[in-house]
Amino acid sequence: xxxxxxxxxxxxxxxxxxxxxxxxxxxxxxxxxxxxxxxxxxxxxxxxxxxxxxxxxxxxxxxxxxxxxxxxxxxxxxxxxxxxxxxxxxxxxxxxxxxxxxxxxxxxxxxxxxxxxxxxxxxxxxxxxxxxxxxxxxxxxxxxxxxxxxxxxxxxxxxxxxxxxxxxxxxxxxxxxxxxxxxxxxxxxxxxxxxxxxxxxxxxxxxxxxxxxxxxxxxxxxxxxxxxxxxxxxxxxxxxx
Amino acid sequence: xxxxxxxxxxxxxxxxxxxxxxxxxxxxxxxxxxxxxxxxxxxxxxxxxxxxxxxxxxxxxxxxxxxxxxxxxxxxxxxxxxxxxxxxxxxxxxxxxxxxxxxxxxxxxxxxxxxxxxxxxxxxxxxxxxxxxxxxxxxxxxxxxxxxxxxxxxxxxxxxxxxxxxxxxxxxxxxxxxxxxxxxxxxxxxxxxxxxxxxxxxxxxxxxxxxxxxxxxxxxxxxxxxxxxxxxxxxxxxxxx
DNA sequence: CGCCTCATTATGTATAGACAAAAGAGGTGA
DNA sequence: TCACCTCTTTTGTCTATACATAATGAGGCG
Numbered sequence: 001x002x003x004x005x006x007x008x009x010x011x012x013x014x015x016x017x018x019x020x021x022x023x024x025x026x027x028x029x030x031x032x033x034x035x036x037x038x039x040x041x042x043x044x045x046x047x048x049x050x051x052x053x054x055x056x057x058x059x060x061x062x063x064x065x066x067x068x069x070x071x072x073x074x075x076x077x078x079x080x081x082x083x084x085x086x087x088x089x090x091x092x093x094x095x096x097x098x099x100x101x102x103x104x105x106x107x108x109x110x111x112x113x114x115x116x117x118x119x120x121x122x123x124x125x126x127x128x129x130x131x132x133x134x135x136x137x138x139x140x141x142x143x144x145x146x147x148x149x150x151x152x153x154x155x156x157x158x159x160x161x162x163x164x165x166x167x168x169x170x171x172x173x174x175x176x177x178x179x180x181x182x183x184x185x186x187x188x189x190x191x192x193x194x195x196x197x198x199x200x201x202x203x204x205x206x207x208x209x210x211x212x213x214x215x216x217x218x219x220x221x222x223x224x225x226x227x228x229x230x231x232x233x234x235x236x237x238x239x240x241x
Numbered sequence: 242x243x244x245x246x247x248x249x250x251x252x253x254x255x256x257x258x259x260x261x262x263x264x265x266x267x268x269x270x271x272x273x274x275x276x277x278x279x280x281x282x283x284x285x286x287x288x289x290x291x292x293x294x295x296x297x298x299x300x301x302x303x304x305x306x307x308x309x310x311x312x313x314x315x316x317x318x319x320x321x322x323x324x325x326x327x328x329x330x331x332x333x334x335x336x337x338x339x340x341x342x343x344x345x346x347x348x349x350x351x352x353x354x355x356x357x358x359x360x361x362x363x364x365x366x367x368x369x370x371x372x373x374x375x376x377x378x379x380x381x382x383x384x385x386x387x388x389x390x391x392x393x394x395x396x397x398x399x400x401x402x403x404x405x406x407x408x409x410x411x412x413x414x415x416x417x418x419x420x421x422x423x424x425x426x427x428x429x430x431x432x433x434x435x436x437x438x439x440x441x442x443x444x445x446x447x448x449x450x451x452x453x454x455x456x457x458x459x460x461x462x463x464x465x466x467x468x469x470x471x472x473x474x475x476x477x478x479x480x481x482x
Numbered sequence: 483c484g485c486c487t488c489a490t491t492a493t494g495t496a497t498a499g500a501c502a503a504a505a506g507a508g509g510t511g512a
Numbered sequence: 513t514c515a516c517c518t519c520t521t522t523t524g525t526c527t528a529t530a531c532a533t534a535a536t537g538a539g540g541c542g
Binding site for chain 1: 261262263264268315317318319320321322323324325326329409410412413414415416417418419420421422423424425439440441442443444447449451452465468469470471472473474475476
């Protein structure tokens with residue numbers, strides 16, 4: 001693995017990352033000032049600055065004017081969770097995707113739905129559907145869409161393109177919240193997911209906003225026996241060696 | 242909210258973010274070239290470049306030489322999951338933390354443990370413990386530590402500082418994997434977590450590596466009734482107004 | 483028609499220099 | 513001792529410029 005082609009600022013960034021990862025630089029330790037690093041690496045201050053800025057935005061180091069840079073305190077383990085679009089997730093695994101719409105209603109939200117939405121919404125489209133991978137039920141989806149933001153949803157046909165996929169392509173979002181929990185399948189849910197009543201479900205509640213206004217609230221129930229969330233994480237991409 | 246103090250490149254970045262979030266710029270749309278933007282905003286190309294680079298690393302736009310910049314295709318919803326240190330998590334919520342070590346063994350991994358570790362490890366420290374928040378069991382932890390990486394673990398007392406916290410402060414890591422799933426509590430687990438047998442558990446499997454070598458593999462069982470994972474996400478921080 | 487070459491264009495990296503802003507360090511005076 | 517002021521260091525931002533690099537498109541040639 002020759003690093004000859006790597007740009008200078010990435011080399012510097014990787015070098016410092018390695019020094020932190022190896023324990024040579026420990027949390028709280030001071031990192032040489034830009035002036036010193038510029039001499040050390042034989043480049044301009046801007047180049048050093050670019051490397052250190054990247055490390056800062058990754059949370060690996062902290063910088064303060066006059067006080068200098070230091071290795072950040074051990075961070076909470078954090079990981080980036082990619083919540084795939086269901087249709088893409090299923091077809092990507094080589095299985096046939098199909099969804100069945102159980103109910104569809106355009107109405108004002110009831111009390112429970114208003115609580116889920118978290119803010120006053122005049123009119124929603126409420127959907128209940130089951131996603132299938134090949135013949136096997138994959139997940140049950142319960143979705144509320146704010147018609148003030150996505151009026152087109154009333155005329156959309158969600159049998160081909162499920163609402164999650166449709167929304168992703170239709171509406172940009174600015175904020176999202178995920179709640180992941182576990183639950184026991186009720187009799188009705190177990191029947192729909194072709195699982196034993198009383199077995200475990202993985203539940204994901206997702207809410208999405210556009211500039212402070214709620215776009216959609218969705219709850220997905222997965223049979224625990226057939227689904228888990230996997231996530232890999234390397235801070236700052238790849239380390240050298 | 243006056244933006245007067247905002248540096249130029251952040252202003253530009255936010256402006257383009259807003260244009261994308263509002264739908265004015267849709268996925269696939271071309272973004273003016275740096276040369277055009279530099280005239281538009283009346284600043285140097287470097288400043289424009291800094292703004293666009295930030296947007297690129299956030300995945301909001303894509304850039305190709307000669308071809309220019311364009312709004313990225315709708316991304317999979319992704320969220321940053323902070324896996325808090327258990328002790329910090331509990332004490333932060335104002336409850337008293339305590340942990341009880343059920344078993345502790347220094348030995349070679351058995352077949353199942355070797356599979357969990359995913360690579361040959363000569364000697365491990367295997368721990369089983371229960372975390373309490375006030376008097377209530379919070380989670381059961383089952384941890385394997387690679388003694389080749391953390392030999393000091395054998396002499397550490399984990400009754401005050403639990404192994405997760407201890408490792409976080411002791412060992413830098415370069416890669417992590419999380420698997421989140423749901424399960425039903427076995428009789429033994431239910432007893433330890435003071436929950437009903439047959440109730441749901443949220444399970445987190447975490448593995449951590451340092452430069453390709455496994456450091457630790459840990460499984461945490463939470464009672465579903467008392468625990469869920471919450472995560473908020475705004476791509477690129479905050480949007481303006 | 484296909485392929486090669488070359489010029490063009492936009493981004494990517496790097497530099498030197500400049501000023502602004504934050505914050506620690508030290509001194510002064512009450 | 514403490515409040516306040518100034519000095520200095522270090523980071524943060526910005527500019528103008530330069531050259532490298534990737535990709536596209538046009539033109540020419542067989």
